[in-house]
Structure formats: C-alpha cells, structure tokens
Amino acid sequence: MDDRLKQLLDKAKSLPKTPGVYLMKDDKGRVVYVGKSACLRDRVCSYFQPATKLDYKKAPLRDVVVDFETIDTESEVEALLAENRLIKDIQPRFNARLLDDKTFPYLMITTGDEYPGVYVTREPRTQGVKLYGPFTHVAQLKDAVVHLQRAFQFRTCHLEIREADPGKRFFRPCLLHAIKQCTAPCADKIPRDSYNEDIRKLMRFLQGDRKGILRELEREMNQAALDMRYERAAKLRDEIKALQGLNKGARKGDQEYWQPEVFYTTPQEGMAALQQALGLAEPPRIIEGIDIAHLQGGEMVGSKVCFIDGSPFKDGYRRYKIKHGQGNNDYLSIQEVVSRRYREAGANNELYPDVILIDGGLGQLHAALEVFKTMDVRPPMVISLAKKEELVYIQAKSEPVRLERNNLGLKLLQYIRDEAHRFAQHYHHILRRKSQLEEDVKQGRRAPRVRKPRRAASPQPPTESVESPAATTEAQEAPRDGA
Numbered sequence: 001m002d003d004r005l006k007q008l009l010d011k012a013k014s015l016p017k018t019p020g021v022y023l024m025k026d027d028k029g030r031v032v033y034v035g036k037s038a039c040l041r042d043r044v045c046s047y048f049q050p051a052t053k054l055d056y057k058k059a060p061l062r063d064v065v066v067d068f069e070t071i072d073t074e075s076e077v078e079a080l081l082a083e084n085r086l087i088k089d090i091q092p093r094f095n096a097r098l099l100d101d102k103t104f105p106y107l108m109i110t111t112g113d114e115y116p117g118v119y120v121t122r123e124p125r126t127q128g129v130k131l132y133g134p135f136t137h138v139a140q141l142k143d144a145v146v147h148l149q150r151a152f153q154f155r156t157c158h159l160e161i162r163e164a165d166p167g168k169r170f171f172r173p174c175l176l177h178a179i180k181q182c183t184a185p186c187a188d189k190i191p192r193d194s195y196n197e198d199i200r201k202l203m204r205f206l207q208g209d210r211k212g213i214l215r216e217l218e219r220e221m222n223q224a225a226l227d228m229r230y231e232r233a234a235k236l237r238d239e240i241k242a243l244q245g246l247n248k249g250a251r252k253g254d255q256e257y258w259q260p261e262v263f264y265t266t267p268q269e270g271m272a273a274l275q276q277a278l279g280l281a282e283p284p285r286i287i288e289g290i291d292i293a294h295l296q297g298g299e300m301v302g303s304k305v306c307f308i309d310g311s312p313f314k315d316g317y318r319r320y321k322i323k324h325g326q327g328n329n330d331y332l333s334i335q336e337v338v339s340r341r342y343r344e345a346g347a348n349n350e351l352y353p354d355v356i357l358i359d360g361g362l363g364q365l366h367a368a369l370e371v372f373k374t375m376d377v378r379p380p381m382v383i384s385l386a387k388k389e390e391l392v393y394i395q396a397k398s399e400p401v402r403l404e405r406n407n408l409g410l411k412l413l414q415y416i417r418d419e420a421h422r423f424a425q426h427y428h429h430i431l432r433r434k435s436q437l438e439e440d441v442k443q444g445r446r447a448p449r450v451r452k453p454r455r456a457a458s459p460q461p462p463t464e465s466v467e468s469p470a471a472t473t474e475a476q477e478a479p480r481d482g483a
Helices: 003-013 040-048 059-064 076-090 138-152 166-170 192-206 211-226 230-248 267-278 330-346 362-373 408-442 469-477
Strands: 020-025 031-037 067-072 106-109 118-121 130-132 286-295 298-308 318-321 355-359 382-385 392-394
Touching (some): 003 067, 020 076, 031 040, 040 067, 118 138, 211 230, 267 408, 298 330, 318 408
Parallel strands (some): 286 355
Antiparallel strands (some): 020 031, 020 067, 298 318, 382 392
C-alpha cells in the first residue's frame, strides 16, 4: 500500500459511524465523486483497503483520489437527498447516475378537485394539491398507495368528475370499484361529502395519525393468526409493512435537500415571510436569481431567472455565455453576468427587481456588490444563498441569517435558486453537446453535416410578409441569450 492510500485510510478510520455524504477530490481539489452511506466510516474505508475489490467503473477512482470531505446527516434518507443535490450541482466525472434532472417521487392529492385523486408523480403541481415526500423508493411508495387505497378507497384515475354532471349515474366504473378499492365517485356511487371525508382521513393518516390505524391492523393481524387464518394474517402483515414504509419520506423539518418542485404552495405567504426575514418595507414582488454553471471551467455559462409574485416569469429568463476567458473563476463570472444584466438599471434606464439573489456564499455576494459599487444607481436588496447550510447572506450585514427549514421565505429562495441552477445547467449541456460534436468532426469520428444547396427561387410578385402562428410561438418559447 502506498503512502497516499495509507493516509486516506487513516483519515477514513477517524470518521463517525453515522449516515452522511462523502466527496472524493483529486490533486487539484476538484470533486470527482459524490456518494452516500448509512455508515460513513465503513463505506469510505472500503475505498482504500488494499484487499477491497472495487467495481470496475470505480476502480480508476482510487487512483486519482488524494483527499475527501464528508457531510453528516441525521438519516440515510437525508444522505440520499443530499447526494442527489450535490451530484447535480457539482457534476463529478465518476458519477454515472443522477446527472440528469430526474427527481424523487412524491405522493400528490389534488385537493382543488371536487373529488380529489391520489397520484404518485415526479412532476407535482404546486397549486391546488397536498404533497407528501420526497420518497426514496418509488416501488415501495406505489405498493403503499395500493394498501392505502384498500383502507380509504380513493380514486387514482385522471377523470374530470363534476358533482353537477347528470351523466355520472350512467357511467360504468372500473374494476377497482368491484374489488372494493375505490368508491367510484365517477359513477355517482358515493356522495361528495362522504368521499371528501375519506380523503381527509387519508391526509390525517399521512400527517401523523398513523398509530391508531396501525394498531387496529395489528390487532386484526394477531386475531387472524389466533384463528389460524394465516393467509389473512400474512396479507395484513404486508399492509402494515407498506404503511410503515411511508415513514421513509423526508421529515417536514428536514427540507434542506428537498427537490424544488414542491417546497411551497402559497407564494403570497412566501413573499411575506421573505419580507420579514430581509427587513423589507413591503413584500418583494419581483425577484431575480443568478447562477453559474460549468464543468471544470469548460463551457461556462450564466443564467438569470425572474419570479413575479412568487411564480416563475419565463419571458424574463436570460442565459449568458461567459466571455472573460479566465477559466474556472466563479467570482469573475458572477461579476460579468451582473454587469451585463444590470448595466441599464445602473444607468437609471430601467428599474431594478426588488430582490437580486446570487447562488453562493459570502464571496459570491461580495463579487456582485463590487460591480454594483461602480454603478450610478444601486439595487434595493442583494442577497446570496449558500447551499450546504442554506445560510442567507444579506448586503450590509456581517452575519448571515439562518432561517428555519420550514420557513416559507427560505423555501421561496430555494425555489428561485434551484430554478436558476436548472436553467444554467440546461444551457451548459447544450454547449457541451455542441463542443463534443465539433471535436468529433475535427478528429474524424463523425462526418460533418452536408447542407443541400438551395434552389434558385423563381421571381415572385412582392407580397405582404405574414409570420405564421407556429413560427411566432417558436420564437416566443426559444430561450434568449443575454446581451
């Protein structure tokens, strides 16, 4: 064993036997792999044991790692969520999975419908729904929904059901009604009040009133076993196991690594909470978020997203190809994006947003403020949001603000920060694919595209130019580059 592996093994042996995330680094300090474990000491030590046989994809990892750091979490579920977030943010080259935008599943109840439905989804709505999650195992979640459906008999179809629809009584319900897993509101088999009462019971169960129902199932299981109805007892045992599996969702108070799609359902409350946290005179109506994306300094891009009244305003999104040519320099990249985006506002030719959010910590905030110092007009509020501990750094304040994890103002900032990150990563991947294609053509691995020569157009009388609706729509939806 060489000295490098021995030193890494000695460091790994000092880790606690707790859940967490580990980040492997190369000789330049770049994170090359992110992983999670229920026991940090055992997992990290396994990489540096001389007798350990690594997966063939991970074997080269041990040859390049010179250091590592860890992040402790309270549970393996939180470790998994932290791993997911960090891989998407850092894009380590040895992580083959979770590099896309795949998210964890959620349980969604459409409370805004007259007859709410219950669904498992990775793309939950943010209004008119009640969300639970995220969950780590979609198969177990779907299994639990089946067992919950036997108890509460809710619908899982996507029909639009109206109480005033007279045709309901002629509708033929699906097989779930026949096997007593749905009360068939589609066929007017249950009054709306009774159905919604079942949904309220389901939500009470999911929100914590689980012990009573589980105790009833356990008593029924034990009685079935005493009566030697073993198949019935086994079935109840499986139902209990599936219901207990719902506890594996992230807890309400531990939302640091929640996916952004679901973090709040009341934008007005989020803006009010943010007003209080930042000490503003009134709730901020327009908030813009800025983020930088790159891969080891290559194809570096910036993004600006805009939120109005707590909701994304897609027409206000902009993307920027970084031009400073100084490599992996986040501070200089942020300064370039800030300068290009707000130079008109700094010259008093347009209005600033109420809040400007920079993705990063104190250094990123100071980088942005240095640019604003050179402008004639300053923005009303500039803040930054650091990822690991979710600390909010505010201009002119020496200490960061630590908001509660369930604070709606923090959730609003997380939403904006993550949306800016998603938009920047999308543009970054476009440039990476284009760069790879050009490199393949240059190396002869791929033939260049051959453009067909245009036919000479015959003379036509001048006509009034009319743009097609399809072309107009395409032009409106295409992302726009910043100036």
